[in-house]
Amino acid sequence: MELTGDLARRFASVALGHVTRPYPYKDDHVFESDADVRPPRAAHPVFFGSFDWHSCVHGWWTLLTLRRHYPDMPEAASIAALADESFTPAKLAVELAYLDRATSRGFERPYGWAWLLYLHREAERHTDREWAAHLAPLARAFAMRLRDYLKILTYPITVGTHFNTAFALVLARRWACGRDAALVALIDAWAEQAFGDRSDYRGWEPGGDEFLSPVLTAALLMAEVRPRPSFAPWFKALVVANGWLARECRPVFVSDRSDGKIAHLDGLNLSRAWCLRAIAGTLGDEGLQKPLAQLADHHLEAALPHVAGDYMGEHWLASFALLALLVPE
Structure with missing residues (x-):
């Protein structure tokens, strides 16, 4: 796709x-006085x-x-x-x-x-x-x-909504590369401390209003921080060896696209596709590249028809579709 x-x-x-x-x-906006009404x-x-x-x-x-x-x-x-x-x-x-x-x-x-x-x-x-x-x-x-x-920030925020730390650091790190070496180093050190020892993911996913995968955003961050020889075994220990990827990571159902929070789930399908495609591209001949790419396509197919139609999704979903479609970029 x-x-x-x-x-x-x-x-x-x-x-x-x-x-x-x-x-x-x-x-x-935090209102400090009546003068803030605008x-x-x-x-x-x-x-x-x-x-x-x-x-x-x-x-x-x-x-x-x-x-x-x-x-x-x-x-x-x-x-x-x-x-x-x-x-x-x-x-x-x-x-x-x-x-x-x-x-x-x-x-x-x-x-x-x-x-x-x-x-x-x-x-x-x-x-x-x-x-x-x-x-x-x-x-x-x-x-x-x-x-x-x-x-x-002592601990990562691993929810599937706007407060998610790993998602923000992926985008910020891409900006910082070639522009702010100190920020790249800080993100890399912080990511290793936060996620480097994580394995055997058993989180409750998906949540009812998530548009980000807590585990796959963390995995994408680590894919960009670590070289492939150390990332591949880390990723396998996180979601492959325990069966999570095969058992749980399937396109999610969206019951009401006029509800802004429920409509987040279309974004989850799209952001999972982005993460899976990007991670697949880092794994080379590890035997996971094709299955991850196929899983990404399943998520894209579930969400692309719904990028437009209701304003609660329409005002943001195209961005996540582009993230997925333009891997690698």
Whole structure:
């Protein structure tokens, strides 16, 4: 399964329809006084759409990624024009200033932080525009916050939702490679301490509102941190030898896509596909590459028809479909 031109246009049309849609919007905001009562656009003139801040960030990642892969599709010009209008120094300065509030310390931590770094990474690939330069101060601010956070985060957060540590570190580490060697080293050391001794996974998965696999996100992080000779036996001990992968890792059922939390499960199918594809690519001739790739395709097949249709999933699912379809990238 791969990203085709028709699918790219479909995803682009969906994302263009929500990154500037102001409502409904779920604001991650701590009100300090009556003066804080304001529309979301006042605090977030760039990332005010897509139901919430982090979804708007990775909606933009979706759009820029599609523009790079299909620069001649009709939607590419609309993406560039909207990005020129949105990623201005003045608007991004307001986004950056929001972080100065005393109560913004935990704003979008760590999921939104990681996606902003990933968006900046993608923007750097568009050398015909100044988007990356304009996003850079915000990216540096979140990278600094991530460094500080890892120094006080004693234990990994292994839920299947936005607070998941491993998922954020995968995206952040990819941004840091070639840009911030100190952050790469910190992530690698933290990941080894948190997950290096883990084996024989027996967690309760899936949870009813998960869009990330707690165990597969941790495994993907370790696949990027460790070389294959040490990763392969670690992975086998984690989910292969105990039968978890064969017994439990199958596409999940979504009962009501109009319910935002239940709709998360489409994302679980997509993010599992991403993890499985990426891990398969690191295992070489270990005998697991083909089974993992087939399992990834089963998860993709279950979720791709439902990327669009109801806004509760439509405002974010295309990003996770792209992650899976564009492995390795």
